[in-house]
Amino acid sequence: MDMKYIRAxxxxxxxxxxKDTKIANLxxxxxxxxxxxxxxxxxxxxxxxxxxxxxxxxxxxxKKKIIARPDAxxxxxxxxxxxxxxxxxxTVDLNDQIYxxxxxxxxxxxxxxxxxxxGSIVERIGYAENAAKYATGVRDSNVFQEIxxxxxxxxxxxxxxxxxxxxxxxxxxxxxxxxxINTSGSHPTAFMLSNSDVFxxxxxxxxxxxxxxxxxxxxxCAYNEVTDNxxxxxxxxxxxxxxxxxxxxxxxxxxxxxxxxxxxxxxKVFTAKFDNVFANAVWKLEGESDVVDKVVMDINGxxxxxxxxxxxxxxxxxxxLVLSDSADTxxxxxxxxxxxxxVKSGGK
Numbered sequence: 001m002d003m004k005y006i007r008a009x010x011x012x013x014x015x016x017x018x019k020d021t022k023i024a025n026l027x028x029x030x031x032x033x034x035x036x037x038x039x040x041x042x043x044x045x046x047x048x049x050x051x052x053x054x055x056x057x058x059x060x061x062x063k064k065k066i067i068a069r070p071d072a073x074x075x076x077x078x079x080x081x082x083x084x085x086x087x088x089x090x091t092v093d094l095n096d097q098i099y100x101x102x103x104x105x106x107x108x109x110x111x112x113x114x115x116x117x118x119g120s121i122v123e124r125i126g127y128a129e130n131a132a133k134y135a136t137g138v139r140d141s142n143v144f145q146e147i148x149x150x151x152x153x154x155x156x157x158x159x160x161x162x163x164x165x166x167x168x169x170x171x172x173x174x175x176x177x178x179x180x181i182n183t184s185g186s187h188p189t190a191f192m193l194s195n196s197d198v199f200x201x202x203x204x205x206x207x208x209x210x211x212x213x214x215x216x217x218x219x220x221c222a223y224n225e226v227t228d229n230x231x232x233x234x235x236x237x238x239x240x241x242x243x244x245x246x247x248x249x250x251x252x253x254x255x256x257x258x259x260x261x262x263x264x265x266x267x268k269v270f271t272a273k274f275d276n277v278f279a280n281a282v283w284k285l286e287g288e289s290d291v292v293d294k295v296v297m298d299i300n301g302x303x304x305x306x307x308x309x310x311x312x313x314x315x316x317x318x319x320x321l322v323l324s325d326s327a328d329t330x331x332x333x334x335x336x337x338x339x340x341x342x343v344k345s346g347g348k
Contacts (some may be wrong), residue, residue, distance in 0.1 A: 026098050027070040034069055045081035046074065055082055062106040067099055074100045075211040077156030079107065079125055088127045088154060090213070109153060111170055112234050116163045121232065126155040128172070131217055149220040151191065157198075157212045168193045169235035170218060171228060178230060188230050191218035226316055226337045238318070238337045251279070251332045253323050260337050263314060267298060267305035270334070272323050274302075279325040286320040291338075295319055306336070314338045 034040065039056045046053075054067040064087060068074050078089040087104035109128040112121060131150040151172065155161045173181070173188040181188065195217040229237035238259055254271045261268050272281035281302040285292045291314060298305040306321070308314060317338045324331040 023097055030070055030099055041082055046078055048079075048081075053080070053082065058103060064104050066102050066104060068102075070099045072100060074102050076102075077158075077211060077213040078102075079156070080104055086125055088125070088156075088213075090127075090154070109172060110175060110233075111153065111155060111172065112232065113164070113168065113170060114234060114237065115160055117159070121234065122160045124155045124158075124161060126153050128153045150194070151218045153216045153218060154213045155216065157214055161214050162198070164193060164196065164214075164216070166193055166195070169221065169224075169228075171223075171230065171233045171235045172218065173233070175233060178233065182230055187223045187225070187228075188233060190221050190223040190228065190235055192221040193217070194219045226339065229335070238335060251275070251323055251325070253321065253332060253334050259334055260339050261295070261306050261308050261319070262339055263308050263312065264310040265307075267296070267307040270304050270306065270321060272302040272304075274325060282324045284322050286322055286333075287318060291317045292319060308338055315340060 034052065034054070035042070037054045039054045041053050041055050044051060044053050044055070051072065052069060055064050056066075057063075058065050064082075066074070066080065066089075074089060074092060076089055076092055080087040080089065086107040088107050089102050089104045091103045093101040105127050107125050107127055109126055110123060111126060112123045114120070115122050128151045131152040153172075170191050170193070171188040172191050178188060193216055197215040224236070227236045227239040228234070252273045254273055255269065257268075272279075272283075274281075281299075281304075283297065283299055283304045285295060285297060285306075294309060294311060294314060296305075296307045296309075298307075304321070315338060318335055319338065320333050320335050322331065322333045
């Protein structure tokens with residue numbers, strides 16, 4: 001009798017053990033009937049890409065358990081789009097012989113910062129919870145030590161999150177209501193990174209070391225009107241040389257030193273760069289009219305010099321230097337805080 005034929009009719013071609021044959025048959029059945037589950041979801045995404053899942057309730061309503069099709073991928077730190085919400089994968093079952101299984105929790109925060117790699121704006125969605133609730137105040141005689149507000153934030157491991165270090169600052173608040181908060185004269189809540197746990201949330205030290213989540217502890221700190229950007233919800237946006245121009249199209253603004261102008265100091269030079277070598281620079285300043293009117297612009301071709309008189313009412317104000325060509329496209333811009341001579345913007 002032809003054993004190849006026998007293996008073929010039993011679906012075990014290329015398999016060497018009865019267990020492998022059983023698993024292969026189970027996988028085929030799971031794939032065949034996957035869509036028949038009442039919890040089957042066909043319009044879900046994993047990290048922005050379409051992927052089908054079976055999703056059912058976890059221990060609480062903000063937690064879900066998910067099953068993917070056999071041989072599909074799912075990892076700790078993945079973001080799942082389902083039920084008009086985003087879910088953060090917290091754990092995976094490494095026994096995925098038949099199908100991958102995982103648990104996830106409802107995302108509730110967005111964290112933004114400037115990339116240390118290229119200065120671009122980085123945005124990551126994650127899960128945050130109150131970390132101060134795990135601590136208690138300590139009463140020593142008549143002195144009560146107040147516990148500072150802290151949040152614990154889970155973000156996926158990637159080439160951007162691994163560069164975050166202690167003392168990095170962030171703005172975390174209700175993004176949707178920020179226009180109302182700004183109008184009221186208030187500002188977003190600022191936090192400083194005080195601790196990070198890169199070990200306990202790794203998915204698999206041996207098989208998939210590059211996958212997982214990082215758990216950060218953020219402690220509330222002072223808001224800095226000079227360096228923080230409430231519109232973009234990015235702390236220390238104007239602080240140092242990591243700031244790159246916000247560009248739309250093929251132009252950029254180059255300069256030396258920090259992205260700032262100083263009161264009473266010699267003019268600071270900004271130079272336009274275009275991909276189109278025949279483009280002509282068109283410069284303008286935007287901001288509060290009583291501030292912009294006091295800043296002196298000296299335009300010389302594709303370069304502009306900005307100088308600020310010794311008027312201390314301008315301290316802490318921000319102006320926007322806008323660059324375009326004669327056709328008003330492309331455009332790019334820089335927000336420049338006005339600081340004192342000899343004082344680094346956002347310096348400690």
